Amino acid sequence: MTRVALLLFSSIFSVSDDLRRGSMERSKSFFKALHELKNLRPQLYSAADYCEKSYLHSEQKQMVLDNLKEYTVKALVNVVDHLGTVASKLTNLFDQQSSDVSTMELRASCVSQVNKTGIH
Numbered sequence: 001m002t003r004v005a006l007l008l009f010s011s012i013f014s015v016s017d018d019l020r021r022g023s024m025e026r027s028k029s030f031f032k033a034l035h036e037l038k039n040l041r042p043q044l045y046s047a048a049d050y051c052e053k054s055y056l057h058s059e060q061k062q063m064v065l066d067n068l069k070e071y072t073v074k075a076l077v078n079v080v081d082h083l084g085t086v087a088s089k090l091t092n093l094f095d096q097q098s099s100d101v102s103t104m105e106l107r108a109s110c111v112s113q114v115n116k117t118g119i120h
Contacts, residue, residue, distance in 0.1 A: 030089040037082040
């Protein structure tokens with residue numbers, strides 16, 4: 001194998017490791033955001049149970065109902081925000097993986113060209 005080809009192969013594997021690390025970090029970030037979103041469900045159920053019990057046992061039902069409405073709006077905004085975060089991280093992950101594939105294809109093409117031209 002020629003010296004140029006060896007340098008190209010070495011470069012490809014070095015970049016490949018960097019791409020893999022970057023992709024792993026993005027994957028971790030996505031799964032963390034997804035986990036946080038999943039954790040909202042039990043919190044919302046717990047809050048719903050609390051609100052229901054408060055309403056049933058309260059003398060001031062209108063005040064409890066108003067507080068429940070306010071809480072519900074905030075909770076929905078929070079869930080939508082988390083969904084946006086998960087969607088954004090997933091999109092970023094796909095974009096980066098697509099870019100990584102393009103980079104590797106380009107490098108493979110370079111190696112192929114070196115082999116075809118017989119550069120030493």
